[in-house]
Amino acid sequence: MFTHLSEFHAWFAHRGEVQRQHVTRIPLDELGGWAADPRTGNLVHRTGGFFTVAGLDLTRSGRGVEAWQQPILVQPEQGVLGILVKDFDGVPHCLLQAKMEPGNVNGLQLSPTVQATRSNISKIHGGRDVPYLQYFTAPRKGLVLSDVLQSEQASWFLAKRNRNIIVRVDEHVPVLDEFCWLSFPQICALLRLPNLMNMDTRTVLAGAAGISLSGGDSTEDSFRGALARSREAEVSLHSMVEVLSWFTEAKGRCTLTRHTIPLDKVSGWSRRDGAIKHDLDLHFSVIGVAVESDSREVTRWQQPMFEPRGQGVIAFLVKSIRGVLHLLVQARIETGALDGVEMAPTVQCQPENYKWLPEARRPLFLDEVLGASEDRIRFDSVHSEEGGRFYHARNRYLMVEVEDGFDSDVPEDYTWVTLRQLTELVRYGNHLNVEARSLLTFFGFYEEE
């Protein structure tokens, strides 16, 4: 436990010294253990495990571009992302792990107590036991606070989902070297720092967003108070039935058709410089990396990764309606998601990809977000996406209050919801996408700067 955050930072710096990792880019065709399937060109591991890079063909997307093809990560198995919670002196603490991932821009980030793929769990690669896993698999002790199968980045993954679970225990829990207990208030503060709380931690914590806020003072005359009121609000612009109906309606409008194709056949992409790149150098590249680590189950391996071309912008516009803070949520066609449409932040894009498109096709509300005056930006921090699959993938996460007079009447793919409604929706899979869940965590664990 840390009394002051400076102790945490000292500990974390020390972990960065002892958990060493070395990552080198290598050409895809030199990846040890991986090969292009002779029939399809798909990148597959020799065990058939881990994941596959295949091709995806999309038509009638209803997005800025109607049809395209792209490489896609296929990993149908479900992993476990679990956070252990325990009260110390009446304050809930999370057991988090200082974990190296090859794609992390800074090497080490804070991951959940358990972040295990099915391959880790079944030890397909002959690694070590996953510590603390027994708290998250049945029959288990402890009280489950949240447990749901949630989707991951649908632009890069095909129907990938992981179990997001939070378990509260009372018993003594031995703390291994790479692990530490952080209190909810400490987590609030650390979530403001860039590239520290990894994506898995953020998505799991979304399940506790309701719990965390209930400690907030809803009478407080501050943005934090407004968030607490939004969390407790019995009133909302739209009833839950209306919100769910809006979501169902959006699914009805979705005409997306997709099917996997051989990676060899993906048009608009080509092998260049040892990687697979978009012909206009947009979106992302598939690259190869060689990793040496002294703190992982396996100490030396090579793998393909997705490297996005630019930094994304992920933002919720918020507005006080009838005295209650509402968030502008988007029913977004999520090309790779199991269920096609998910609820997403108001804005979620890589602005660079839109440079070559006509103005009219620029993402809605992007200008409101990027042009907001400083006093309306309530949260602004750059965070990383999953460093096990994505190389240096960073997004700028924002929470922006709209200007007075901003129209409550929004286009059909958007609607206003309260924080209370979001904390209800996050309990059910296939509703909030991973980007919305990250932002929900920032809202739930919000602290004034």
Next chain:
Amino acid sequence: MFTHLSEFHAWFAHRGEVQRQHVTRIPLDELGGWAADPRTGNLVHRTGGFFTVAGLDLTRSGRGVEAWQQPILVQPEQGVLGILVKDFDGVPHCLLQAKMEPGNVNGLQLSPTVQATRSNISKIHGGRDVPYLQYFTAPRKGLVLSDVLQSEQASWFLAKRNRNIIVRVDEHVPVLDEFCWLSFPQICALLRLPNLMNMDTRTVLAGAAGISLSGGDSTEDSFRGALARSREAEVSLHSMVEVLSWFTEAKGRCTLTRHTIPLDKVSGWSRRDGAIKHDLDLHFSVIGVAVESDSREVTRWQQPMFEPRGQGVIAFLVKSIRGVLHLLVQARIETGALDGVEMAPTVQCQPENYKWLPEARRPLFLDEVLGASEDRIRFDSVHSEEGGRFYHARNRYLMVEVEDGFDSDVPEDYTWVTLRQLTELVRYGNHLNVEARSLLTFFGFYEEE
């Protein structure tokens, strides 16, 4: 409106005389408008519309049989099943339709106000306008009471879902000849009659199960009173978080892998007598029918249908726990469902299919259901499945109170939930399967005999 149900029956009998339909079995290879795709043998319509009969390969099912192949209906588009509700003298009424379907054992059944496939809506087959559709498509008047994308029979359909929507209006609604208003109490009574309320009506009404019951008297010393208490109960054996966690856990155990294959390649099935039949004459057959109707958008057509071999048993065991009625729900691997696992009734099977399997593989709790004494059977009625795709598909739906001393401790794929919890879960898609939703409607619209 009908003051007495006898008036309804007279009206319905009259409808049966004026809405005439003639259905004849014909060999599959003589079906007009349909042909076997030369590459796959799949049955496809010449327009490419409606649906396709393809093959499905399943492995690691976790069911009585681990792996098999079968024909499957593929119809990825979403249709609309909508019921219009309006109060007359303070009593809610539903606008239902006397509708002929070729697969109905008795021709005419009561369907929702709107029961339209995407093909109907877009008029791919050049049919008439769908009456009342405007109440269910945006922008619409009226108050939405329920609106969710729900799954259909996963043993016969691949990832088929329809929008289930209930809209309440105050305005005057003109009533066409085939339509009638039925009050909630009248619906309660009619749900006890066999093969009258079609599957689509039952699944949509599940969205109103909570509303309907709130009229029930929870102080009543009767089974109906116990249902009302279960609907209102703040207490339950398991919290909602625990129920959702149990569901997520079951999804984690699911190892089902499936992929479509050419219908020609389905092993264990063969073309015999103009149909596609299982080699042991189990499960179902794919047959062809020719239809002549004078009351449908199109008056004459031919189509393939699935004809089950035997009548199924679909039942919830119920038990009073801590004074509140609980239902024993099953996390069932639903082979064709989008999300693999859904919540199902305690028992859901075609008993005949298990005759040749060892005793140990008989469905759990089937004997408790079939062997229950009469005083413990609270509901017992035979109903039809969708008559547009399934030929004479009937299931016996039961609600059975367990004997005193029945163990509350149940196998891992089962858990106890209250009616209140089920009415919450039915708001979210991919949770309750269509059979559970039918039973939920019987619970929600329950009346003592």
